[in-house]
Amino acid sequence: MAIFSRTCEYAIRAVLYIAHQSTPSQKIGIKEIAAGIDSPELYLAKILQNLSKKGIINSTKGPHGGFYIQEDSLRKPLSEIVEAIDGEGLFRGCALGLSQCSELNPCPLHDQFKSIRTQIHQVLSQTTIGEFNQELVEGILSLRK
Amino acid sequence: MAIFSRTCEYAIRAVLYIAHQSTPSQKIGIKEIAAGIDSPELYLAKILQNLSKKGIINSTKGPHGGFYIQEDSLRKPLSEIVEAIDGEGLFRGCALGLSQCSELNPCPLHDQFKSIRTQIHQVLSQTTIGEFNQELVEGILSLRK
DNA sequence: TAAATAAAAGATATTCTTGTCCTTTAAATA
């Protein structure tokens, strides 16, 4: 199993792609996004609808419409995308799936995973949607399969 | 999404339960294991069959048969269970699902997740199946929902 | 050796995730 669901992988890649390829005056269409990140177009459309409802990205219909991201959303952390799609399972909850697991009633892996979860959460909440734009433009980073 | 698949959660809990509840001369049946870790009995049976084939646990059929674990398997790391069930996705591969992601062609999260993966792998490969027996016996740790 | 026991194995069912299709709505522009 991977760290993120496939849906969440698509979501993160798409948001980063939108962040560096579009502005509110130059929107980008679903076709181009899907091609840009190697994802199934119609499935990605559903994912972006979801992210749009949650205010992480924006969209407009009609000619010259498409997806874009507001300036201030570029400062949002990636953890918002992950929580919107995969929930908080990576950050909270018991690694062994025990609902009763807690400090007082810990599962065997409780302490070890507390630190791992913290680190995952830190990375995702300190990394912003916009911070890769320069490297993406320069081709140092890749979003395609 | 959680860190492990549900199947893997059952697997780890079951193996730890077997480790502390049974010996090669005192085997434990699937009914009791499933009750002991709150999991669906028949599904757990499939999982244990799988782990048994892979040599992580042992079993014998017939009266007084059941599952048990060999002395030396108690020293095996939990990573063996995780790899047997969920594969190596947690330890290797790109967080964003990009097959081309590498040191030379990194995805945006490459470096951050390299360290997270390493930590997950370390915890799971340094933690052994047998090391919780004492705490489980004493009731300090829990395996039930 | 026959009967009883318990896991293995194979088949099927259910649920969730992923992916596709078709119609509707909103926006731009001719």
Place this chain on the structure above:
DNA sequence: TATTTAAAGGACAAGAATATCTTTTATTTA
């Protein structure tokens, strides 16, 4: 204002994960 464009929305389909059921095999013991 009619037409075109592109996303939104609803319904459906395929696949994978999870769960259950039934039959078979191996082992013990009466």
